[in-house]
Amino acid sequence: MSALPIIEMRKIDKHFGAVHALRNIDFHLMPGEILGLVGDNSAGKSTLMKVLTGAYQRDSGDVLVDGKITHFRSPQDSRDLGMEMIYQDFALCGNMDVGQNIFLGRWPRHFGLFVNRPKMYAEANAVLKRLKVDVNSVFQKVESLSGGRQQSVAIARAISFNPRVVIFDEPTANLSVMATERLLETMTELKRQGVAQVIISHRLTDIFAVGDRVMVLKRGQVVGDRYVRHTTEREVLELIVSGTAETALTAEQAAPKAA
Numbered sequence: 509m510s511a512l513p514i515i516e517m518r519k520i521d522k523h524f525g526a527v528h529a530l531r532n533i534d535f536h537l538m539p540g541e542i543l544g545l546v547g548d549n550s551a552g553k554s555t556l557m558k559v560l561t562g563a564y565q566r567d568s569g570d571v572l573v574d575g576k577i578t579h580f581r582s583p584q585d586s587r588d589l590g591m592e593m594i595y596q597d598f599a600l601c602g603n604m605d606v607g608q609n610i611f612l613g614r615w616p617r618h619f620g621l622f623v624n625r626p627k628m629y630a631e632a633n634a635v636l637k638r639l640k641v642d643v644n645s646v647f648q649k650v651e652s653l654s655g656g657r658q659q660s661v662a663i664a665r666a667i668s669f670n671p672r673v674v675i676f677d678e679p680t681a682n683l684s685v686m687a688t689e690r691l692l693e694t695m696t697e698l699k700r701q702g703v704a705q706v707i708i709s710h711r712l713t714d715i716f717a718v719g720d721r722v723m724v725l726k727r728g729q730v731v732g733d734r735y736v737r738h739t740t741e742r743e744v745l746e747l748i749v750s751g752t753a754e755t756a757l758t759a760e761q762a763a764p765k766a767a
């Protein structure tokens with residue numbers, strides 16, 4: 509594993525009017541790592557990740573990708589550097605089918621004109637296969653799919669960009685036990701393919717099942733940063749409820765120790 513974090517954020521601050529949503533946050537993500545980001549409602553989890561992808565602009569602090577300071581103006585900028593975020597609400601078009609959603613905004617075309625439907629659906633099938641998820645048909649309208657399958661489509665769309673980093677915002681909140689298992693398998697499969705991931709979740713069991721490290725936010729501050737193998741669900745829960753501000757691990761401190 510490389511010692512250079514793929515992503516780093518330094519001293520990130522963000523206000524929404526009077527709300528101080530993020531306070532002086534340090535964050536890093538190593539290549540191929542799965543990081544759980546936890547905290548109570550309004551702790552700042554989604555905001556931190558949206559600052560990372562350029563969906564929100566930070567007030568101050570630095571975002572670094574591969575050690576270089578970046579200034580993402582929009583999620584498209586971060587996508588260009590290999591980052592994808594799957595939002596809490598999936599952000600899909602219900603009245604379009606699975607294939608159309610996966611390639612929304614970049615449908616393959618014949619001669620730059622007509623949509624190349626066979627190519628689009630073949631590629632959609634290939635992405636779904638890579639993910640090992642089952643969506644009955646790429647021709648089905650997304651609004652007719654269950655929540656779990658809609659989520660698979662959102663993930664397939666993200667994966668079709670061949671990202672190096674994927675951020676999941678509350679992916680298991682509305683999933684059945686089976687669908688949750690499938691998602692965690694998908695995350696493990698992506699990790700095997702070298703994709704670094706952040707999972708925001710209130711379900712610590714999920715984070716302890718697949719995560720390497722867990723970071724706890726409280727009222728916009730870091731109150732804990734632990735290796736999963738060095739902590740317990742109980743300790744993390746205590747940090748979520750009554751943690752006080754502490755410094756996040758630096759990439760160096762977090763560097764994997766020889767087993």
Ligand SMILES: Nc1ncnc2c1ncn2[C@@H]1O[C@H](COP(=O)(O)OP(=O)(O)OP(=O)(O)O)[C@@H](O)[C@H]1O
Pocket residue numbers: 524527529547548549550551552553554555556
């Ligand atoms: N677009 C926005 N405009 C105004 N305030 C916002 C906006 N986005 C977030 N906030 C505020 O910033 C704070 C952090 O919100 P955020 O959504 O990041 O929390 P969260 O940890 O993701 O919570 P949850 O677990 O409920 O999703 C909250 O006080 C929220 O109201």
Ligand SMILES: [Mg+2]
Pocket residue numbers: 553554555596677
């Ligand atoms: Mg959120």
